Amino acid sequence: MTSTDQAAKAVRQIIGGVSAFEALYTFAALKVADYMVPGPRTAADLSHDLGVSASPLGRIMRYLAGLGVLRRVQVDGVITDGDMYELTLVGELLITHHPDSQWPMVIMRGLKPWRDALADLSTTVRRGAAPMVLEHGGIYGLLQQEPELRALFDAAMESGARQVGSALASQPELTRGAIKTIVDVAGGTGTMLRAITHANPHVKGVLVDLPESAGRAARLFATENLATRVQARAADIFSSPLPAGADAYLLSRVIHNHPRDRVLDLMRNIAHVMPNHSELWVIETPLPEQDRQMGLALDLDLVMLGLAGGRERTEEEYRALAKSAGFQFIRRATLPLDMVLMVFTRADLARNMARRRRLDTQVVTR
Ligand SMILES: C[S@@+](CC[C@H](N)C(=O)[O-])C[C@H]1O[C@@H](n2cnc3c(N)ncnc32)[C@H](O)[C@@H]1O
The missing domain is CATH 1.10.10.10 (Winged helix-like DNA-binding domain superfamily/Winged helix DNA-binding domain)
Structure with missing residues (x-):
């Protein structure tokens, strides 16, 4: 041959x-x-x-x-x-x-907006932005007008979130009690927050998302007897104040949806409402460091290009983005479906903490 x-x-x-x-x-x-x-x-x-x-x-x-x-x-x-x-x-x-069914994800990818996002890539390349972004400001603009599409989208997101939920719920900060309150920013219908709060009865949470998803999340919280510990708020995360004072803020599969400037604004808004000890938890599917490695993130990147005006990034790029918004990287953990959890704290506080640790050491050694 x-x-x-x-x-x-x-x-x-x-x-x-x-x-x-x-x-x-x-x-x-x-x-x-x-x-x-x-x-x-x-x-x-x-x-x-x-x-x-x-x-x-x-x-x-x-x-x-x-x-x-x-x-x-x-x-x-x-x-x-x-x-x-x-x-x-x-x-x-x-x-x-099936408890881990991928059926909603397959059906969602067969829906017209998802098909068009890829079928129209040549238009996107010629015009520099996807028709979906130019006409609707991205998929979420369209989903707000189409409740049936929204329900299918939510079901598809739930299928991924279910797989990640238990790995997330067993992170040491949660199981050892360091995190008692968590805000799930753009948390969808609350699949991850439900996994976290079911597994960690000391944790309370607030989810913020657009009205359709927040409404479904609230109904699920009530059905699963979580309503005393977990609330859902319908709000636009870019224009409404975020709940202040939580031990952790979760941004799961959100950063990749939006252009850089919006992401930086959002991260700075989160930093603004975070108490000193609080952490920012970012979950994404990082791009492989070498282009030739085909993986789930490369497919997602084209979907983001055609559908949302966002993009996938390497882990290094996520860390650099968070640094630009004033955060310092603390640690990472791998999750199912090629996702990674990246934990950050505010850089100014990290510096203060390091300074305080140095001073403490001087006091002790003096
Ligand atoms: C990819 S989904 C991720 C959902 C969830 N965090 C997860 O990982 O399963 C992104 C979420 O961002 C929400 N979202 C997009 N724009 C938003 C906005 N302006 N305000 C609030 N939520 C928004 C969507 O409704 C959707 O639920």
């Missing part, structure tokens, strides 16, 4: 990424995985339950077996329309009621 042949195949494989998503999306949209929970099934058999055509479904299932979403049960012999497939661990995450 020549290197040109290999290169040509590499191009074809990249093109095939479209088919990969469309096959996955079709499988999710028809909720096929839900019908495969009891055990292996054929496309013909499934097509009766789903009211769809057997042959196209069989071809999609064959494709998904190639991607590792399904497993063909008969391992020998020719592939036929009568083949039986079962869900792999990947396929199980497309079951709508």
